[in-house]
Amino acid sequence: SQTIHQWPATLVQPVGSPLSLECTVEGTSNPNLYWYRQAAGRGLQLLFYSVGIGQISSEVPQNLSASRPQDRQFILSSKKLLLSDSGFYLCAWSVRAFYEQYFGPGTRLTVT
Amino acid sequence: GENVEQHPSTLSVQEGDSAVIKCTYSDSASNYFPWYKQELGKRPQLIIDIRSNVGEKKDQRIAVTLNKTAKHFSLHITETQPEDSAVYFCAASKGTPLVFGKGTRLSVIA
Numbered sequence: 246s247q248t249i250h251q252w253p254a255t256l257v258q259p260v261g262s263p264l265s266l267e268c269t270v271e272g273t274s275n276p277n278l279y280w281y282r283q284a285a286g287r288g289l290q291l292l293f294y295s296v297g298i299g300q301i302s303s304e305v306p307q308n309l310s311a312s313r314p315q316d317r318q319f320i321l322s323s324k325k326l327l328l329s330d331s332g333f334y335l336c337a338w339s340v341r342a343f344y345e346q347y348f349g350p351g352t353r354l355t356v357t
Numbered sequence: 358g359e360n361v362e363q364h365p366s367t368l369s370v371q372e373g374d375s376a377v378i379k380c381t382y383s384d385s386a387s388n389y390f391p392w393y394k395q396e397l398g399k400r401p402q403l404i405i406d407i408r409s410n411v412g413e414k415k416d417q418r419i420a421v422t423l424n425k426t427a428k429h430f431s432l433h434i435t436e437t438q439p440e441d442s443a444v445y446f447c448a449a450s451k452g453t454p455l456v457f458g459k460g461t462r463l464s465v466i467a
Binding site for chain 2: 279287288289291294304335344345346347348349350351
């Protein structure tokens with residue numbers, strides 16, 4: 246069966262520091278991968294999605310970037326964090342673009 | 358692009374009563390409509406979905422209905438239990454990333 250992992254689970258970072266969040270999927274090949282952010286008590290904001298290695302689509306212009314160095318690995322990065330980057334970061338995968346989408350356990354980021 | 362509106366934003370029901378959450382979408386080409394349940398501090402979990410060639414789908418106490426003409430779909434939860442308390446999100450897709458509604462916070466009062 247398929248499994249999605251995210252790490253770290255929680256992170257506290259000062260403003261201006263860099264960020265790297267990692268997501269990996271097991272048990273499937275060539276998944277579509279997604280990064281979402283959820284501010285406290287709010288909805289799901291799509292940040293990036295990828296349909297293949299090196300193929301990244303950005304939904305919201307901001308100080309974040311994403312990369313997909315391997316088929317089942319998706320990385321979210323920032324060079325300098327802002328206070329507004331605090332939130333719950335969720336990675337998700339799907340077999341095809343319009344099929345069932347499954348979320349990872351998430352990373353709770355607090356920028357201080 | 359697609360826009361999904363979800364109502365109500367909060368809903369309180371007595372245990373054992375039914376709960377209904379409604380969503381409307383704007384793009385008539387959308388053909389996949391999932392519902393997610395998110396408990397406090399947890400990831401959203403897919404609980405039921407429906408495709409455009411089906412009008413209704415049931416899974417035990419939950420059901421989803423789709424009206425393509427009116428471009429709306431609804432989640433129905435019967436015999437609600439305290440463990441149904443969560444935030445529920447609807448979404449729509451036509452082959453691009455899911456577009457989510459803003460969520461409904463359901464509280465089931467024992």
